[in-house]
Amino acid sequence: MIELFQMGGPLFMSILTIELAAVIFFAAKCFINKEHSVSQIKSAGLLAAITGILGQLIGLFSAFEAIQEIGFVSPAMLAGGLKVSMITTMYGIIIYVIAIILSLILKAKH
Known part of the structure; x- marks a missing residue:
């Protein structure tokens, strides 16, 4: 898990982790205070998904810029770069799914 965090880039993965904490905070606030902050x-979950996509786009832009400078890149290296670029998107979408599930649970409780 730590390896994925480092591969995804510390900047965007840290931002996404903070956004996950915000989702959990808002869910706890809604659960404890019975406020409707669904x-x-x-x-917060949608912001995480968009942040993940932005992280992927910036990573792909940097990778394609490097490929343009080098000229030839093996297909295996290109596939590895594409795989790494998807880590932030997956993390962001997982956070969004967690947010949706929590909001559905809290809506059912109220």
């Missing part, structure tokens, strides 16, 4: 949970 939209905050969904918004």
